[in-house]
Amino acid sequence: MAVLWLEDVDADDVGTVGGKAASLGELIGAGLPVPPGFTVTAGTYRTFIEEAGIDEELFTAVDVDPEDSAALREAEETAAELILETPLPDDVRQEIVERYRAMGDDGDEAFVAVRSSATAEDLPDSSFAGQQETFLNVREQDLIRRVKECWASLFTQRAIYYRQQRGFPHADVDIAVVVQRMVDAEKSGVMFTSHPSTGDPQITIEAAWGLGEAVVSGTVSPDNYVYDRERGAVDEVTVADKKVEMVKDAETGETVTLEVDEERRNARVLSDAEIGELVELGKRVEDHYGTPQDVEWAIYDGEIYMLQSRPITTIQEDSGDGEEGDAAEAAEGTTGESDASDGAAATNGGDDDVLVDGLGASPGVVSGAVRIVHKLDHLDQVQEGDVMVTEMTMPDMVPAMKRASGIVTDEGGMTSHAAIISRELGVPAVVGTGNGTRLLNDGQNVTLDGDKGTVRAGADKDAESGEEFEPVEAARPETPVKPMTATEVKVNVSIPEAAERAAATGADGVGLLRIEHMVLSLGKTPEKYIADHGARAYQDELIEGVRRVADEFYPRPVRVRTIDAPTDEFRELEGGEGEPAEHNPMLGWRGIRRSLDKPEPFRQELAAFARLYEMGYDNLEVMFPLVNDASDIEGIKRHMRESGIDPETHRWGVMIETPASALQIEELAAAGIDFASFGTNDLTQYTLAVDRNNEHVADRFDELHPAVLQLIGDTIETCRELGVDTSICGQAGSKPEMVDFLVEAGISSISANIDAVRDVQHEVKRTEQRLLLDSVR
Ligand code: PEP
Ligand code: MG
DSSP states (O other): OOEEEGGGOOGGGHHHHHHHHHHHHHHHHTTOOOOOEEEEOHHHHHHHHHHTTOHHHHHHHTOOOTTOHHHHHHHHHHHHHHHHHSOOOHHHHHHHHHHHHHTSBTTBOOOEEEEEEEOTTTOOOHHHHTTSOEEEEEOHHHHHHHHHHHHHGGGOHHHHHHHHHTTOOGGGOOEEEEEEEOOOOSEEEEEESSOTTTOOSEEEEEEEEBOTHHHHTTSSOOEEEEEETTTTEEEEEEOOOOOEEEEEOTTTOOEEEEEOOHHHHTSOSSOHHHHHHHHHHHHHHHHHHTSOEEEEEEEETTEEEEEEEEEOOSSSOOOOSTTTOOOOOOOOOOSSOSOOOOOOOBOOOOGGGEEEEOEEEEOOEEEEEEEEEOSGGGGGGOOTTOEEEESSOOGGGHHHHHHOSEEEESSOOTTSHHHHHHHHHTOOEEEOOSSHHHHSOTTOEEEEETTTTEEEESBOTTSBOSTTOOHHHHHSOSSSSOOOOSSEEEEEESSGGGHHHHHHTTOSSEEEEOOHHHHHTTSBOHHHHHHHHOHHHHHHHHHHHHHHHHHHHTTSOEEEEOOOOOHHHHHTSBTGGGSOOOSOGGGSSOHHHHHHHSHHHHHHHHHHHHHHHHTTOTTEEEEEOSOOSHHHHHHHHHHHHHTTOOTTTSOEEEEEOSHHHHHTHHHHHHTTOSEEEEOHHHHHHHHHTOOTTOGGGGGGOOTTOHHHHHHHHHHHHHHHHHTOEEEEOSGGGGSHHHHHHHHHHTOSEEEEOGGGHHHHHHHHHHHHHHHHHHHHO
């Protein structure tokens, strides 16, 4: 039987119909209202590839070196071609189409959702299980192709990479497909049958107009209803301004986003009666499973439908559950240990040999062969010890950046992705050369000086050649006793892999843990990631990264910041097509502005932090980027509370990155912040109107400009009067002159780059001693 009605399957059928179909069948069996549908069993996929005789070819095609990105891409293409171009036997096609037609109304074609349903034993890892495709509003003419596209999504580059890396045979993986009638929701949303972080008997319902995608992807701020199960009453109703809704376009059948008409925009979505009905369903589904559930629901023509139900495991870490299990720790190999030899005759480079110059972004002198990298598919060319030369680095270049002995970019300033990541990887780098990719030649031997910002011809005998590099040792203080300073010296971290190096510096904590890299390296925008894999999987990714750092430092404090990536960076990702085109992304929709406007990904970040608090990471402090004034704080506090983080009991604070925030510090303090941290990368660019990433004005980017110092000095003074801690986490915190100024001004802590921590510790000590001496002299 190639297909089974959903009502004929249940939780025991995960092996034949996959997790999604099994759980929908289970809900139907429990008498809950689920839109009708059927599943194309995993066996159908298997029989298809075997009987068509493409199985061997398929599995051989995808058996590639996972670190070879060109091979991965080719494997994905070959697999898709094999699956999509091999015809499906007529009898199977017939069976699928017949079931589909049976779902139509009086001859009207049904609109269906076609979703992959991974078989849980084979795909134990949620970060993987969610990789497969989903298609909405599909009709008969596209049905078979969509089913096959679901099958082909077993062989995306990421899925192949994952299985190859873990030695998981491709032949052991199966996939089923769910074909389910779409509900033309008039209203929809999600429901937590208990409090998602405390487990209290409180049902939370979020609701918006139109299709649920708008809520799940965070396109709209939904209404929020809280129901107290003990008192049996609605406790709180927060009506949101629902600017848009997603609906099916009557003509094309595609999902479109429309503005909500005036009357409904600020109107309540759910009546008390509807809340009552949802609450009843919520209780039934929780009773059925015996654990609190996270339910997606929709209302059409007065009927409530349940679209999905998953256990809420935020309350307690639960790794025993098939689909929800923790992503396994990816064991990282050590870098730079091969016996690469540059083989070139050593020449002694004087300054005349300078081929290109730029900004010395990460210190160290190395020699190696140039590898020009224009596109992702060339990344595999970067071998251990090469000098990687590219326009600008991207999050998915990190594996290649780790193999490289040095990094050169055309674009970017001292605070660009390339600069930040190379410093943390401990790989010397020169950024913003303008023309490195044009002037340097592939295979040419060069010496890169990450202090001076130069690339010279030839190999330098004094330079390291990559293989001797020992990241942890290099960062460890020479003496086990670090200088004791009254001003705390912390460290900045942007990639979780750098946690160990960062902790080895003896820093007093993490002054800034950026999550942008963790998020961008997922390859999808947060909205797309959540839509494809669920909010829970997104939280899991964040938790995995943050935890790695929080563990390394515990009990020293770790300040984790909510996301701050500009739209042009999101646009590079899958799902980024819809990002607004901005003339000035630096001045645009980024940081807390975006988070408050589009709270769904933001709330998942907070939910992840709330889960970390639940797990006992009481050393976490949440920090918010790019705030301007106290009105931002109101929104921040509301979202913190709603995500289960009590702003009164947890320490949290804001970045001071705009002149406005520095000038509004009294209001920010009155609004309840515990600390303010100077983001001098942005504060400098916004004070001086100098784009931080533009190499043409890099010489004007001066964090020590008197205007910047005045804003910082005044803010510290006010904060001292008001009992608010101050810190710096911008790149300037690694500069001795800035350190002197800040210690003298009375800053509470300084957070530096990994490579600078030791020097900053000494500089702070020197300044503190001088101040003490001055006071007694
Ligand atoms: C800053 O602006 O100084 C800062 C630390 O934030 P980011 O570099 O991530 O913008
Ligand atoms: Mg910033």
